[in-house]
Each structure stands twice: as C-alpha cells, then as structure tokens.
Amino acid sequence: MLTMKDIVREGHPSLTTIADEVTIPLTKEDKQLLGDMLQFIKNSQDEEIAQKYGLRAGVGLAAPQLGLNKRLIAVHFEDGRGKKYSYGLANPKIISHSVEKAYLPSGEGCLSVDRNIEGYVPRYARVTVKAINMDGEVIKLRLKDYAAIVFQHEIDHLNGIMFYDHINQQNPFFIPEYAKPIE
Ligand SMILES: O=C(O)C[C@@H](Cc1ccccc1)[C@H](O)SCc1ccccc1
Numbered sequence: 001m002l003t004m005k006d007i008v009r010e011g012h013p014s015l016t017t018i019a020d021e022v023t024i025p026l027t028k029e030d031k032q033l034l035g036d037m038l039q040f041i042k043n044s045q046d047e048e049i050a051q052k053y054g055l056r057a058g059v060g061l062a063a064p065q066l067g068l069n070k071r072l073i074a075v076h077f078e079d080g081r082g083k084k085y086s087y088g089l090a091n092p093k094i095i096s097h098s099v100e101k102a103y104l105p106s107g108e109g110c111l112s113v114d115r116n117i118e119g120y121v122p123r124y125a126r127v128t129v130k131a132i133n134m135d136g137e138v139i140k141l142r143l144k145d146y147a148a149i150v151f152q153h154e155i156d157h158l159n160g161i162m163f164y165d166h167i168n169q170q171n172p173f174f175i176p177e178y179a180k181p182i183e
C-alpha cells in the first residue's frame with residue numbers, strides 16, 4: 001500500500017516537470033497504479049488507517065507526487081452538496097472552462113508541501129475534463145466549484161504547477177475580478 005514515504009516533497013524534479021501521457025489502452029501496471037493511488041486517498045480519509053500509517057488526509061493525488069512521470073490522477077471526495085467523486089483517470093485534459101474564477105477562502109494545501117502557505121488560489125469556477133477512466137472508457141466530466149478546484153489542483157501537478165504558483169505575490173489575499181469564494 002502507498003504511504004507518505006512514497007510521496008515526494010517540494011524540490012523533487014517531478015513536481016515541476018510536465019508529465020508524459022500514458023499509453024492507451026492502459027497497461028496492467030498503470031491500472032494497478034491508479035488503483036493504488038485511489039486506495040491511498042481512501043485510506044487517508046479513514047481515521048483508523050490514517051492514524052495507523054501516519055497518512056495526511058487528502059482528496060486527490062497525481063502520479064508526479066510519487067515521482068512518476070505519468071499523466072495519472074486519483075480523486076475521492078464529496079462536494080459541498082454531498083455529490084461523491086471517486087475516480088482514477090489517465091491523461092485528463094481540461095477541454096473548456098469558465099471565465100468566472102473561484103477560490104477556497106481557507107487557501108489550499110498539498111501532500112507534497114510540508115508547510116503552510118497562506119493566500120488565495122484563483123482557479124476556474126467551472127471546467128470540463130475529458131479523460132480515460134480505469135475501465136478504459138473516455139469520459140467527460142462537467143465540474144464546478146469545489147470539484148472543479150480539486151481537479152485543477154491535480155491536473156496542475158501533471159503540468160509541474162504547484163498551488164502556490166497561483167497566489168498573488170504582491171497581495172496573497174488579492175481576489176481577482178469574477179472570483180467567487182467556495183464555502
Ligand atoms: O496534494 C494533493 O494533490 C492533494 C491535495 C489536493 C487539494 C488541496 C487543496 C484543494 C483541493 C485539492 C490534498 O487533498 S491537500 C489536503 C486536503 C485534505 C482535505 C481537503 C482539502 C485538502
């Protein structure tokens with residue numbers, strides 16, 4: 001099972017590298033990896049398992065966070081309306097997005113960042129993501145608000161972008177026009 005020792009931290013080159021697409025159809029290894037990544041996220045949200053193995057709670061994970069140069073992500077969370085999202089995805093791509101932006105008033109964190117970084121992370125309020133799921137099907141997800149933020153955070157990892165790259169350096173709590181808080 002994956003644990004925190006498998007997660008690379010700031011300074012590791014894979015966090016600032018553009019990851020390579022994985023071959024489709026998914027190899028057995030890539031399918032297994034997606035399964036392991038999804039299981040890690042689920043484990044990280046299970047109090048007992050997280051405590052036993054010292055896992056930091058997370059809602060998403062990208063393969064570059066394991067030092068792997070592959071465009072693979074896993075997410076497992078419920079949005080503010082109780083809608084559940086649980087996916088292992090290959091080659092996810094944002095194919096359209098809103099002009100409107102959104103941000104989490106509490107800012108963001110990252111399993112690969114062992115420090116608190118304050119500031120708002122402006123992201124698109126709505127995105128449409130096209131990807132291959134673990135069954136090898138092409139899926140299209142229309143995401144908004146919290147779900148849109150989680151997927152953008154993970155897809156950023158595939159492009160070597162960290163959440164703090166989006167924070168306004170002059171004023172970390174600057175709110176760009178058209179940006180709405182996601183409570
Ligand atoms: O490092 C990662 O990619 C996992 C992040 C993803 C994330 C952070 C902030 C906002 C959206 C997604 C972890 O989930 S950070 C810890 C966390 C745990 C529960 C809720 C939000 C953030």
Ligand code: NI
Nearest residue numbers: 109110111112
């Ligand atoms: Ni992260």
